[in-house]
Amino acid sequence: MFKLLDGPQTLGRGRTFWSCFLAVLAAALIYPAFADSYDVGNFSYFLIWVFMALGLCLMWGYGGMLSFGQTFFFGISGYAYGVLAINMGGGSTTIAALVLSVIIAMIAAGILGYFMIWGGISGIFFGIVTLSATLVLAFFLGQTAGPEWHIGTARLNGFNGMKGMDPLTVGDFYIEGSALYYVMVALIVVVYIALRMLVNSRIGNVIVATRENPQRAEMLGYDVRKYQLFTFIIGSGLAGLSGALYTSWGQFITPSSIGLPAAAMPIVWVAFSGRSDLTATLVGSFLLLFGFQTITVYSQQAALVLMGTLLLATVMLAPQGFVLGVGKLVVDRWTGRRRRGANPALAESSRLQSDEA
């Protein structure tokens, strides 16, 4: 089973790659010992969004479905977590609320995806429909300020935001600060490994085949609609995981975390990182979130302008993504050097070429 960790659909393989992975993981695990609690909290916040980016990478980069609906499912799950956590009484039930809210997001993705995919919506229209759903949800939630808008004891509160839910809790222990950070790191490792295995599996082969040429994939006997729906549900479920973790982290959620600017952000992260690779998306999204947050402290407008500029630069200069481009360059250099090292004739030829240059 673990041989699926490396495969044609993922960049990086072998002992060197996994040694680097373990080194980064070790650094992430010891980070709270050296950082103050404010920085650890900020890192937890950045990590929340990585699930949404990985989900979009799966749908867009591997499945060819550009979804603007990540914040739609983020919002559904975020609000669902709030409603469930408040109504179920908090405490340890927050864990059940987290799981249920992700399931609710996946069911919503199943319903929306079914109508879109079985209705033959694809390409740019897929983006338009998912964006419309996002805007409708954000607009609707913005109109729920009145006291009549409540589910059980949980008030939706319009743009004032829903609040009053417990953070994730086990017994009497609130999962906050460093504990939340470790939960995030563990979840990211699990999701990253699981996605790598998925895209390098037989199912992953069909997902990329569907992206490349859906008609050909169907003519090999695959019901491409089922594979597309599966991809959409998993990708959207990951956005739901981000939403539930976000609400639990801040104990607060508003419609502004669903609207148009928020919906565009995952597209920028994934496009800049390199949509066709999970590792590039993981690294790139984290770097962008870190940079965005750092600049936002000084000027939110400047941060937004920078995001727009990065998107334009990506489209113009590196359509496959900057981080992926750099990653491929490093891998090519590394494998090239190893090949030359293993073949003295090649090494000599390479040396002569560089001398001539």
Next chain:
Amino acid sequence: MALVDVKSVTKRFGGLTAVSDVDLTVNTGEVHCLIGPNGAGKSTLFKLIVGLYPPTKGSIFFDSVDITQERPFARVQRGMSIKMQAPSVFKELPVRQNIQIALQERFSGAERDLEEERLLTMLDLASESSKLAGALSHGQQQWLEIGMALALQPQLLLLDEPTAGMSPEETFKTGELIKSFNAEGMTVLVVEHDMAFVRQIAQRVTVLHLGKIFARGSLETIIQDENVAEIYLGKTHAH
């Protein structure tokens, strides 16, 4: 015994009737060629059989089962395999992965690896296996697609102009390949323009003209048919 039975099928696109009340039978174990001049309705009939178009009227049976309303993937699962007119491969994926995607539902483990190598060698693509499929020549892409169709081990192989863009040598080799599959029991339905190729492989021929069946029979019968020569082959070919 009929493997494919097309019964009174009509296909209209608005005011244009591309295929009109066509009956076609493809028997188990034969190489059947569908020929006709441009605009005769060959490709439309092909797409009706594979399920890319729903017929306006009529029914299509495969192995005595009514498949008229089935989507292409369901027809493939029943034992059809399809190669379209223009090369239709996964261009951004390596050649080997193209073959693997076609093989993975029927083979696994070492058996799949063996079959993969056999197909790549048979198609002369073994040395190109790590290249992206889009980087292959037009003829090689045609071969790759034929290989993907064969990987499904179908009862019926449907080929729409399989030699388009191939050199005469490649065309001849493709013909020999088709004959060898047929000798192993595979039924083949080919839509083709190239009469030399049809002569090389066909056992039975159906001629379409203006969306209707114009003639049908053995290759010799069709070649000697004056009317067919008139509408399609050119009189000199008939003598």
